[in-house]
Amino acid sequence: MRKEDLFSTLGLSEVESGAFCGEWLDCSDKELSSINPANEEILGKVRLARSKELEIVTSKAVEAFKKWRSVPAPRRGEVVRLFAEKLRKKKDYLGRLVSLEVGKILSEGLGEVQEMIDIADFAVGLSRQLYGLTIASERPRHRMFEQWIPLGPVGIITAFNFPAAVWSWNSMIAAVCGDPVVWKPSPLAPLTAIAITKIAEEVQKETSSPPIFNLIIGTVEEVGEPMVKDRRYPLISATGSVAMGRRVGTLVAQRLGRSLLELGGNNASIVTENADLDLALRAILFAAVGTSGQRCTTTRRLFLHKSIKDQFVDRLVKAYSSITIGDPLEEGVLMGPLITSDAVDKMAKALEIAEQQGGKIIYGGKTYIRPKGFFVEPTLVEAHNDMPITCEETFAPILYIFEYNNLEEAIRMHNSVPQGLSSAIFTLNIREAELFLSPEGSDCGIANVNTSTSGAEIGGAFGGEKDTGGGREAGSDAWKNYMRRQTCTINWADELPLAQGVKFDV
Ligand code: NAD
Numbered sequence: 001m002r003k004e005d006l007f008s009t010l011g012l013s014e015v016e017s018g019a020f021c022g023e024w025l026d027c028s029d030k031e032l033s034s035i036n037p038a039n040e041e042i043l044g045k046v047r048l049a050r051s052k053e054l055e056i057v058t059s060k061a062v063e064a065f066k067k068w069r070s071v072p073a074p075r076r077g078e079v080v081r082l083f084a085e086k087l088r089k090k091k092d093y094l095g096r097l098v099s100l101e102v103g104k105i106l107s108e109g110l111g112e113v114q115e116m117i118d119i120a121d122f123a124v125g126l127s128r129q130l131y132g133l134t135i136a137s138e139r140p141r142h143r144m145f146e147q148w149i150p151l152g153p154v155g156i157i158t159a160f161n162f163p164a165a166v167w168s169w170n171s172m173i174a175a176v177c178g179d180p181v182v183w184k185p186s187p188l189a190p191l192t193a194i195a196i197t198k199i200a201e202e203v204q205k206e207t208s209s210p211p212i213f214n215l216i217i218g219t220v221e222e223v224g225e226p227m228v229k230d231r232r233y234p235l236i237s238a239t240g241s242v243a244m245g246r247r248v249g250t251l252v253a254q255r256l257g258r259s260l261l262e263l264g265g266n267n268a269s270i271v272t273e274n275a276d277l278d279l280a281l282r283a284i285l286f287a288a289v290g291t292s293g294q295r296c297t298t299t300r301r302l303f304l305h306k307s308i309k310d311q312f313v314d315r316l317v318k319a320y321s322s323i324t325i326g327d328p329l330e331e332g333v334l335m336g337p338l339i340t341s342d343a344v345d346k347m348a349k350a351l352e353i354a355e356q357q358g359g360k361i362i363y364g365g366k367t368y369i370r371p372k373g374f375f376v377e378p379t380l381v382e383a384h385n386d387m388p389i390t391c392e393e394t395f396a397p398i399l400y401i402f403e404y405n406n407l408e409e410a411i412r413m414h415n416s417v418p419q420g421l422s423s424a425i426f427t428l429n430i431r432e433a434e435l436f437l438s439p440e441g442s443d444c445g446i447a448n449v450n451t452s453t454s455g456a457e458i459g460g461a462f463g464g465e466k467d468t469g470g471g472r473e474a475g476s477d478a479w480k481n482y483m484r485r486q487t488c489t490i491n492w493a494d495e496l497p498l499a500q501g502v503k504f505d506v
Contacts, residue, residue, distance in 0.1 A: 064180040079209050157224065157238040163185060163193065171183070235482065242263045275428065294396070422464065
């Protein structure tokens with residue numbers, strides 16, 4: 001498909017505005033270029049929003065909230081349903097744009113749009129299920145219950161690596177909960193954000209909805225931090241690095257707002273002597289190499305029981321050597337580029353440090369392997385316990401391999417890093433699996449048995465512990481983050497009994 005056709009179907013032009021609040025605003029002359037990481041060509045440009053546009057967008061979102069909160073939730077769900085229908089029609093185009101802009105292979109680009117559709121469908125059902133509890137009152141003729149009320153405009157900050165899905169996880173749920181959103185996407189994927197907002201614009205116009213899906217693309221200084229500090233956003237949902245989350249979390253806490261943080265991971269898999277090694281190999285290959293190691297859930301550390309280590313490493317090396325690296329839109333390619341030259345440099349630096357700390361590269365290790373584009377080799381490093389670099393998240397396809405003697409030791413090593421997002425054990429032994437899932441086991445927000453650390457479904461609550469930030473998004477009861485809980489008591493007696501038997505008669 002030609003770029004021109006793709007752009008015209010998605011309504012994109014060569015230069016786009018970086019601010020939308022029901023209408024596209026005139027932004028500054030300062031332009032941001034979106035670069036295709038596979039060939040370093042400019043895909044398009046965006047005029048950056050400044051504080052002036054942020055103010056307009058925020059005020060519009062506040063106004064939109066006043067209307068949207070009173071629309072019955074199932075009617076809000078109907079708007080989300082129409083959005084999902086439009087996504088279905090444009091899936092192929094949007095998926096390609098994701099691949100072009102961030103370099104993931106087409107099937108993953110399409111998968112990302114499918115994830116948007118899935119969460120939208122989930123949100124539609126949820127719009128009729130925003131249940132509160134009824135609680136037995138200790139006072140006669142009193143009724144006590146909890147109800148969930150829309151919260152207000154939600155500021156959404158997203159990372160480059162899921163430029164479409166993460167926004168949907170937040171926005172589809174926020175929308176049915178009665179909250180407009182203002183999206184600050186990654187500067188590395190602005191076109192995907194604009195294309196999605198154009199689809200949302202169509203839905204807003206067709207349904208005469210207030211501007212609930214708003215966009216602001218600008219620098220961290222002019223737009224990012226001012227949004228985070230603004231009390232008109234009762235909730236800031238931020239996805240990205242631990243460093244970003246530490247800063248954003250602190251700024252929101254200073255104004256006693258709510259933050260939902262989805263930060264970096266340093267995910268591990270344990271393969272025991274009782275594993276189905278064929279299955280483990282396939283799962284680990286996908287989790288370590290998929291998306292060029294640029295998923296928050298990428299497997300970065302591998303713990304192998306000493307009895308299977310050598311044979312498993314041999315098989316891994318063979319599998320790694322069969323990975324086709326190249327243009328992510330080409331059929332058969334399994335690994336595209338990293339996002340920027342900076343990401344490539346960080347990978348090279350991490351490997352240098354790993355070697356200085358006693359690690360041994362047993363496969364890969366080369367960077368800039370093509371004349372154009374940010375391509376690297378997926379890399380296996382034999383590691384040992386005393387390598388501080390393995391406690392860091394390097395956003396690249398590096399897999400550190402450790403040997404262990406018994407499962408308790410492996411779990412200890414597994415839990416010894418600051419991050420706590422995703423984890424997996426490969427075993428056919430029920431005791432090993434249950435230990436991993438017990439309070440003595442994995443300390444992560446996600447713990448899997450015989451499937452990879454990557455590739456979560458939207459139905460579950462997604463997120464991690466420790467430095468990963470503690471947030472939960474997507475399915476299950478994550479919607480409660482986007483509403484405020486109100487506990488209500490109705491006295492329908494003609495007396496005023498007080499709780500705990502307190503007397504206060506005059
Ligand atoms: P990043 O932290 O560099 O940027 C993420 C977003 O935060 C961008 O939009 C950026 O502009 C914004 N930002 C940065 N500092 C800010 C500030 N002070 N105020 C407001 N906004 C600010 O991350 P990235 O390189 O785009 O993405 C990769 C990281 O994201 C990895 O660490 C990865 O693990 C993490 N991630 C986590 C999840 C998750 O769900 N846990 C999902 C995807 C990515």
